[in-house]
Amino acid sequence: MKFVNEYRDPETVKKWAQAIADITTQPWTIMEVCGGQTHSIIKHGLDQLLPENINLVHGPGCPVCVTPIAYIDKALAIAQQDNVIFCSFGDMLRVPGSQDDLLSLKSQGADIRIIYSPLEALNLAEDNPSKQIVFFAVGFETTAPTCALAIYQAKQRALTNFYMLVCHVRVPPVMQALLDAPDNTVQGFLGAGHVCSIMGYHEYHAISEQYKTPIAITGFEPVDILQGIYQCIQQLEAETYRVDNQFKRVVTEQGNVTAQQLMQQVYIIVDRQWRGMGNIVDSGLALSPEYDAWNAEKYFSVADIQPDEPKACRSGEILKGLIKPVQCPEFNTTCTPEHPLGATMVSSEGACAAYYRYRRYQND
Amino acid sequence: MTEIKLNCPVPLHYERIVMAHGGGGRLMQQLLDDVVQPIFNNPILAQKNDSAVLPINSANIAFTTDSYVVKPLFFPGGDIGKLAVCGTLNDLAMSGAKPLYLTCSLILEEGFAIKDLRRLLTSMQATASAAGVSIVTGDTKVVEHGKADGLYINTAGVGILETKQAINAQAIRPDDVILINSDLGRHGLAVMLERDGFDFKSNIQSDCADVSGLVNDLLQANIAIHCLRDLTRGGLASTLIELATSAQVHMEIAHIDLPIHDDVQSLCEILGFDPLYIANEGCFALIVPEDNVEQALQIMRNHPLGKQANRIGTVKQTAEQGMLTLKTEFGISRVLDLLSGEQLPRIC
Numbered sequence A: 001m002k003f004v005n006e007y008r009d010p011e012t013v014k015k016w017a018q019a020i021a022d023i024t025t026q027p028w029t030i031m032e033v034c035g036g037q038t039h040s041i042i043k044h045g046l047d048q049l050l051p052e053n054i055n056l057v058h059g060p061g062c063p064v065c066v067t068p069i070a071y072i073d074k075a076l077a078i079a080q081q082d083n084v085i086f087c088s089f090g091d092m093l094r095v096p097g098s099q100d101d102l103l104s105l106k107s108q109g110a111d112i113r114i115i116y117s118p119l120e121a122l123n124l125a126e127d128n129p130s131k132q133i134v135f136f137a138v139g140f141e142t143t144a145p146t147c148a149l150a151i152y153q154a155k156q157r158a159l160t161n162f163y164m165l166v167c168h169v170r171v172p173p174v175m176q177a178l179l180d181a182p183d184n185t186v187q188g189f190l191g192a193g194h195v196c197s198i199m200g201y202h203e204y205h206a207i208s209e210q211y212k213t214p215i216a217i218t219g220f221e222p223v224d225i226l227q228g229i230y231q232c233i234q235q236l237e238a239e240t241y242r243v244d245n246q247f248k249r250v251v252t253e254q255g256n257v258t259a260q261q262l263m264q265q266v267y268i269i270v271d272r273q274w275r276g277m278g279n280i281v282d283s284g285l286a287l288s289p290e291y292d293a294w295n296a297e298k299y300f301s302v303a304d305i306q307p308d309e310p311k312a313c314r315s316g317e318i319l320k321g322l323i324k325p326v327q328c329p330e331f332n333t334t335c336t337p338e339h340p341l342g343a344t345m346v347s348s349e350g351a352c353a354a355y356y357r358y359r360r361y362q363n364d
Numbered sequence B: 001m002t003e004i005k006l007n008c009p010v011p012l013h014y015e016r017i018v019m020a021h022g023g024g025g026r027l028m029q030q031l032l033d034d035v036v037q038p039i040f041n042n043p044i045l046a047q048k049n050d051s052a053v054l055p056i057n058s059a060n061i062a063f064t065t066d067s068y069v070v071k072p073l074f075f076p077g078g079d080i081g082k083l084a085v086c087g088t089l090n091d092l093a094m095s096g097a098k099p100l101y102l103t104c105s106l107i108l109e110e111g112f113a114i115k116d117l118r119r120l121l122t123s124m125q126a127t128a129s130a131a132g133v134s135i136v137t138g139d140t141k142v143v144e145h146g147k148a149d150g151l152y153i154n155t156a157g158v159g160i161l162e163t164k165q166a167i168n169a170q171a172i173r174p175d176d177v178i179l180i181n182s183d184l185g186r187h188g189l190a191v192m193l194e195r196d197g198f199d200f201k202s203n204i205q206s207d208c209a210d211v212s213g214l215v216n217d218l219l220q221a222n223i224a225i226h227c228l229r230d231l232t233r234g235g236l237a238s239t240l241i242e243l244a245t246s247a248q249v250h251m252e253i254a255h256i257d258l259p260i261h262d263d264v265q266s267l268c269e270i271l272g273f274d275p276l277y278i279a280n281e282g283c284f285a286l287i288v289p290e291d292n293v294e295q296a297l298q299i300m301r302n303h304p305l306g307k308q309a310n311r312i313g314t315v316k317q318t319a320e321q322g323m324l325t326l327k328t329e330f331g332i333s334r335v336l337d338l339l340s341g342e343q344l345p346r347i348c
Helices: A010-023 A035-044 A069-079 A102-107 A118-127 A144-156 A171-180 A193-199 A204-211 A222-238 A257-266 A289-294 A315-319 A351-359 B026-040 B080-093 B114-131 B186-194 B212-220 B235-247 B262-271 B290-301
Strands: A028-034 A054-061 A084-088 A112-114 A132-139 A162-169 A188-192 A215-218 A243-245 A267-274 A278-287 B052-056 B059-068 B097-109 B134-143 B151-161 B177-180 B227-230 B249-254 B284-288 B310-318 B323-327 B333-336
Touching: A010 A222, A028 A035, A028 A171, A028 A193, A028 A222, A035 A054, A035 A188, A035 A222, A035 A351, A054 A171, A054 A222, A054 A315, A069 A084, A069 A102, A069 A132, A069 A162, A084 A118, A102 A112, A118 A132, A118 A144, A118 A162, A132 A144, A144 A162, A144 A257, A144 A289, A162 A267, A162 A289, A171 A188, A171 A204, A171 A278, A188 A193, A188 A222, A193 A215, A193 A257, A204 A215, A204 A243, A215 A222, A222 A243, A257 A267, A278 A289, A315 A351, A351 B333, B059 B080, B059 B097, B080 B097, B080 B114, B080 B151, B080 B212, B080 B227, B097 B114, B097 B212, B114 B134, B114 B151, B177 B290, B186 B262, B212 B290, B227 B235, B235 B249, B235 B284, B235 B323, B235 B333, B284 B290, B290 B310
Parallel strands: A028 A054, A028 A188, A084 A112, A084 A132, A132 A162, A188 A215, A215 A243, B097 B134, B249 B323
Antiparallel strands: A162 A278, A267 A278, B052 B059, B059 B151, B097 B151, B177 B284, B177 B310, B227 B284, B249 B310, B323 B333
């Protein structure tokens, strides 16, 4: 596999791990923003190749993990209505709401379907004119454009039985929120490569300069991640604070302008609750009023569902990088993938799930 | 350094059956251990082997059953009929038995085309004939339209053990070697790609095949087989975890030794799947002592279904909890654990 195998080459990995060790003179704490990076680090054991004084903390970049419980409850409320086909990305199904999850609801007869692309939901709407098709649009700037395209096409095709429950989130505001927090420990970021493939990285220069925090836009393979860490440490050691682009084979400064324009047409920027992290200003995307006719929250009148987050789950601290999953007393005791207290334990990109799956029997 | 301690198994969380209870992962194990086993409670069932081995008169008879509900009914590399015969033949072969007779129970949905039924039964017969077994009894039921996906098939099979060696998890010993006959992950992906909504073009074919002939070659050569297990639901990882747990050993497999086709690996990258957890239907693990490895590999590689046979790992030592680890390409060892249920495609 081109563009994968060369980034997993054991010799190259060893070379970069050694290069990191060679330039590191003091302890540094670096956060990988994206859950895909977290899984790659834990799955390949990359943290174990680093000098002991490099601390990797796991960030909030897992769309499933940060979707607030209110939106899971809204999804459940819509999915159990008669005549609804509720469509979702696969890994949202196991995320617990206040009472239930979508997988349980499906077992009780609700028509809940796993789809891979939001455009499949449009086809379902055309094929089932007597049903109401609802798509659960979650995710960062990575998934937002395809969901935007779905709603844009729904309007073009004048579909009257297609709706979206939109809970998109944006990366730059949450990075700023983390850096603003008084208990922040993060000194450098591995920026989320896929998000930047859409958005570019022009938004990040201001963050890097204002907070004196280097950011390396980083890919997801072992060599990518080690190169990103190297770039961050190189800057930290030299006391420079800029945005480096490790993921040049995918990411450009301006990103995918067509996708950005589509997003601007369909969405507006709003404040958004994050699971375990509270309200973050300008951190969400919602459907613009022009698309009210396709807005599931309005059509199914679920906007008022606002439950409290479960108290025992410390995913907020995990998503902020303040604790690691194994430091949570609920981890692998009352909280397991079969009985999760929070989404970080169920999502395929969740930090708790990564530790449960790959590290449960080991010391850390 | 925080020590992570293992705890008692979590109680069944779900009050109703969810799809993950059939996914070959932790929830399925819980269902079997907490609901099925305590009720049927008997020592033969408790062995958890692919076939029950029954001492009848002076013979050892292997007996097994399996139901087939695959959707779609026809997929690249096979169909539900071929699968229903191969699956049961393989379950018999995994206990070291020579398959003799099969049954066939059909649950047909009102409206199902006789033409398709004929095609599937012909496929069953062709597969059975090639293996030298007959389908000797069966049953037919019809359910209302919408109650089944066209048809479901149950097959049961009996076979006879001609070997005296006990082939099961309890025979696994430290320093044994783990071999597999074929590359991983093709069946699960081939079927998934044919389902609605997956608009990927690919050449991936199911590995659906009857491996009883290959197993027979190994038995005839007097290979000291300690254990055999087909890598069906839950794939290689789930199967070896179950074996390691039953045998109370620590097994380690090496990533670089696992045969995985490039097409399978690429699709797994796109969907966020781990090929180690994807179902196979013509792939099995063979556990033998070190001094039998070369001969076993030679026999396997001489058979059409064993061209890619490879040594993939070892049984390291006894371990009360049972454990499977994977040595990554960077020389780091990590735990492979049962998934809750089936893998779900990721968001991004």
